[in-house]
Amino acid sequence: xxxxxxxxxxxxxxxxxxxxxxxxxxxxxxxxxxxxxxxxxxxxxxxxxxxxxxxxxxxxxxxxxxxxxxxxxxxxxxxxxxxxxxxxxxxxxxxxxxxxxxxxxxxxxxxxxxxxxxxxxxxxxxxxxxxxxxxxxxxxxxxxxxxxxxxxxxxxxxxxxxxxxxxxxxxxxxxxxxxxxxxxxxxxxxxxxxxxxxxxxxxxxxxxxxxxxxxxxxxxxxxxxxxxxxxxxxxxxxxxxxxxxxxxxxxxxxxxxxxxxxxxxxxxxxxxxxxxxxxxxxxxxxxxxxxxxxxxxxxxxxxxxxxxxxxxxxxxxxxxxxxxxxxxxxxxxxxx
Amino acid sequence: xxxxxxxxxxxxxxxxxxxxxxxxxxxxxxxxxxxxxxxxxxxxxxxxxxxxxxxxxxxxxxxxxxxxxxxxxxxxxxxxxxxxxxxxxxxxxxxxxxxxxxxxxxxxxxxxxxxxxxxxxxxxxxxxxxxxxxxxxxxxxxxxxxxxxxxxxxxxxxxxxxxxxxxxxxxxxxxxxxxxxxxxxxxxxxxxxxxxxxxxxxxxxxxxxxxxxxxxxxxxxxxxxxxxxxxxxxxxxxxxxxxxxxxxxxxxxxxxxxxxxxxxxxxxxxxxxxxxxxxxxxxxxxxxxxxxxxxxxxxxxxxxxxxxxxxxxxxxxxxxxxxxxxxxxxxxxxxxxxxxxxxxxxxxxxxxxxxx
Numbered sequence: 001x002x003x004x005x006x007x008x009x010x011x012x013x014x015x016x017x018x019x020x021x022x023x024x025x026x027x028x029x030x031x032x033x034x035x036x037x038x039x040x041x042x043x044x045x046x047x048x049x050x051x052x053x054x055x056x057x058x059x060x061x062x063x064x065x066x067x068x069x070x071x072x073x074x075x076x077x078x079x080x081x082x083x084x085x086x087x088x089x090x091x092x093x094x095x096x097x098x099x100x101x102x103x104x105x106x107x108x109x110x111x112x113x114x115x116x117x118x119x120x121x122x123x124x125x126x127x128x129x130x131x132x133x134x135x136x137x138x139x140x141x142x143x144x145x146x147x148x149x150x151x152x153x154x155x156x157x158x159x160x161x162x163x164x165x166x167x168x169x170x171x172x173x174x175x176x177x178x179x180x181x182x183x184x185x186x187x188x189x190x191x192x193x194x195x196x197x198x199x200x201x202x203x204x205x206x207x208x209x210x211x212x213x214x215x216x217x218x219x220x221x222x223x224x225x226x227x228x229x230x231x232x233x234x235x236x237x238x239x240x241x242x243x244x245x246x247x248x249x250x251x252x253x254x255x256x257x258x259x260x261x262x263x264x265x266x267x268x269x270x271x272x273x274x275x276x277x278x279x280x281x282x283x284x285x286x287x288x289x290x291x292x293x294x295x296x297x298x299x300x301x302x303x304x305x306x307x308x309x310x311x312x313x314x315x316x317x318x319x320x321x322x323x324x325x326x327x328x329x330x331x332x333x334x335x336x
Numbered sequence: 337x338x339x340x341x342x343x344x345x346x347x348x349x350x351x352x353x354x355x356x357x358x359x360x361x362x363x364x365x366x367x368x369x370x371x372x373x374x375x376x377x378x379x380x381x382x383x384x385x386x387x388x389x390x391x392x393x394x395x396x397x398x399x400x401x402x403x404x405x406x407x408x409x410x411x412x413x414x415x416x417x418x419x420x421x422x423x424x425x426x427x428x429x430x431x432x433x434x435x436x437x438x439x440x441x442x443x444x445x446x447x448x449x450x451x452x453x454x455x456x457x458x459x460x461x462x463x464x465x466x467x468x469x470x471x472x473x474x475x476x477x478x479x480x481x482x483x484x485x486x487x488x489x490x491x492x493x494x495x496x497x498x499x500x501x502x503x504x505x506x507x508x509x510x511x512x513x514x515x516x517x518x519x520x521x522x523x524x525x526x527x528x529x530x531x532x533x534x535x536x537x538x539x540x541x542x543x544x545x546x547x548x549x550x551x552x553x554x555x556x557x558x559x560x561x562x563x564x565x566x567x568x569x570x571x572x573x574x575x576x577x578x579x580x581x582x583x584x585x586x587x588x589x590x591x592x593x594x595x596x597x598x599x600x601x602x603x604x605x606x607x608x609x610x611x612x613x614x615x616x617x618x619x620x621x622x623x624x625x626x627x628x629x630x631x632x633x634x635x636x637x638x639x640x641x642x643x644x645x646x647x648x649x650x651x652x653x654x655x656x657x658x659x660x661x662x663x664x665x666x667x668x669x670x671x672x673x674x675x676x677x678x679x680x681x682x683x684x685x686x687x688x689x690x691x692x
Contacts, residue, residue: 089440089508141683153439153625154682160618161675164668167542171665177538178531185523261516268509310524317520324513325496328506 010280013273017287021068024294028064029056033301033309063188067294067312070188070252071262073203075289076210077248078263079270079282083217084241085152091264094152095242097249098258099159100131102184103166109179110169118195120183121254125199128250134158136242186259186313188297199251206247207286213240214278221276259313262289265324272327292320360640363631367643371419371650378415378654379407417548417612418653418666419646420556422619424609426645427567428602429620430627430636434574435598436508437635442620443606446511446599447489449617450518452610455485457522457537461529478540479552479611486607489514494599502595504581543616543667545653552612559608564642567601570594571638578635616667619645622674629681648674 029045030038034055041060044052077092084090093099104127108115115123138154170177216237219227228234252259270284293312296319300310379391386394386403393399394407428443435441444450459481493514497507526537573594577584585591606620623645624636630644631637652669660669 087438087440088505089436089438089445089512094440138679138683154679156440156621157675157678157682160621160671161679164671164675167538168664168668170538171535171542174531174535177535181523181527181534181538185527264512265516311527314520314524314527317516317523321513321515321517321520324516325510328509328513329496329499 006275010274010277014280014284014287017273017284017291021287021291021294024291024298025064025068028067028294028298029060031298031302032060033304059189063297064294066255067188067297068290069200069203070256070259071290071293072286073206073248073252073289074259074262074293075266075270075286076207076282077245077252078265078289079267079278079285080210080213080217080241080244080248081263082267083220083278083281084238084245086221086223087152088268089264090152091260092245092249093258093260093263094155094159095245095249096131096135096155096158096162097128097246097253098260099162099166100127100129100134101125101250101253102180102258103127103162103169104130105183106166106169106176106180110173110176113175115179121196121199124257125202125250125254128253129246131158131162132242132246132250134162183257184313185311186257186316187311188256188293189301189309189311196255199254202247203251203255206244206251209240209247210244210282213237213244214282216240217278217282221278257313259293259316261317261320262293265320266292269324269327292316296320360631360633360637363627364637364640364643367627367630367640367647371422371643371647374647374650374654375415375419378418378650378657379411381654381658382406382411413550413553414545414548414653415650417553417556418545418650420553420560421545421609421613421616422623422645422647422649423564423642424556424560424605424645425616425619425649426623426627427564427638427642428605428609429622429645430624430638430641431567431570431574431598431602431605432620433624434578434635434638435595435602436504437578438508439621439625441508442617443602444515444615444617444620445508446603447493447514447518448486448603448606449610449615450515450522451489452482452486452607453541453615454489454518454522454525455481455483456540456611456614457525458485460537460540461525461533482611482614483607486610487603489518490599490603490607501592502599504595507599539665540614542665543614544665545613545649546663546665548612556608556612559604563601563604566597567605568638570598570601574598574635574638614667616649616670618667618671618674619648622670622678623648626674626678626681 030041032055036052036055040052041056044056045061047053074092081090081092081095082088101124104123105115105120108119108123135151135155135158138158139151166180170180216227216232219230219232220237220241222230224234227237249263266289267281267285269288270281273288274280274284293316296315297312299319300312300315303315304310376388376391379395380386380388386407390399390403391407391411394403395412399407425443432441432443432446433439436445456478459478493507493511494502496514497503497510499506522541526534526541529537573584573589576587576589577591577594579587581591584594609616624641626648627640627644628636631640648670649666652673653666655673656664656666656669
């Protein structure tokens, strides 16, 4: 296919994904466990203040924004992770972020008895950052950053180590288990955007670093030696990638709790749509992530009803898993 | 002393163009002996302390009736269970990591572990609804439920991945999807269950050897004894398959049959281990990676991985019954001890991978 036609096809695919993500956002504002008339919702969007306004502006809008942001973060982080490690099975969670955040939250509950929503966000962020620094240190130990140990293996080992302590705490203390089993599935409900501006800024910074990183990822896809001979500064390339992954996944896990699977699978779907070039792959993967996360959140609200919504982490695993199986079956997936 | 003779004195040092055979044998035998030694220590260790000599004497038919009861009746199934669970998971992990040519491809990535977990958690959470009834089904129903869950999942994943043949990348992606779906249902059940049942489920999901008895060891022993030779017979084809799918079939390997055998072995081993002990997940990742680095091979050596797995699980179990506080489940101890060791190995050995 000529280069221009290829570029046009990719642009069309990304445009289609933008439209899909925006439609998902619209649906997420219009539908919820409180059955409201769409017209009423639209009125409340313009004239907030009444009961409906409280539902729409207090719950649905922040939730939608959160879903878009976190989905975008996870999708982009997954694509960066798989590009950096050249491993199609690398999930951004193996960077230790999920394990670190879980341990911090469980430690908080064990020591303090209970945690406010905001305290949970900050603890999770702290744990995520500490754990990713630990993974990074392990990767850099020994022979220095110019020839680091395999990141995916180091991350898996550190994650398992940290998770063991989480399990030990949870098994010893039922209060911690009670809090942990709810937090660990990941949810968009009951979260608010108040007081977490810094976390949102971190996420935005991560997106910027990732966006500036696409050419480097393309070079890394050829292998470290070839990338270096193409003029890439390997240490800088690795640092930028790790910074992007950490910022994106740490803020995501702090905002919603651990949401797996998006980061692992969104890049595969996106790669199928726009190919392996990272300038297209990163936005496409982020948009797939955002759409899927919001869609699953809406399904969770509608299935559970007002009293017992099914959290997005569960819906995402179940429906996302099934959908992914269907996609893999129907199409020919591109390996890295 | 000149340099060449220094190399000759250590023939297992990597020499270009020659596989380091002797080092593999050395590591394999060493790990087997270490695992057996740890097993004997595990027989002796516990609340009523015996010496290792007492344990061996009792095992060989001597010892008082009391010692016989403790060693053969109580501790032997647990120690044997630990060794077998480690063997099974280490070998299964080596098979899947080699099969996929990816260190992250542990058996749980083809959905086996998540299927077993869902089966067991369903047995805990749905069987009764009250604690007493659930506790009753714990002893009988859970291993069976886990085994059914594991095998059913493997069949479904294999069936879904079949499109005129099995492609190694496609079956792993489908396994990821299946794992997500099943573990989503599992965490939903855990989140909605009574807290006591959730605690039971959490306990099982960590992996523990405390419920090990002769009735759970026997099926595991049979599976390990039957499957291991089949898996080892695939070793040469696995070596060839490292060159990629096209080259593999070009070199005359019956690719589909080879894949079915490798995956079948991994599934059976994992299902047997997980139904006996719960998912001691980390072992299947750890053991092959450690064995590969100890033996300085390009891919995980099968038998050495199995014995490293046995050593890790039996060692973790012995440690948790003696020096560590509060009878920690073996799944926790393997991660706490094994992860730093792997990290230490990682930091001091030269890697082949350039970017990963």
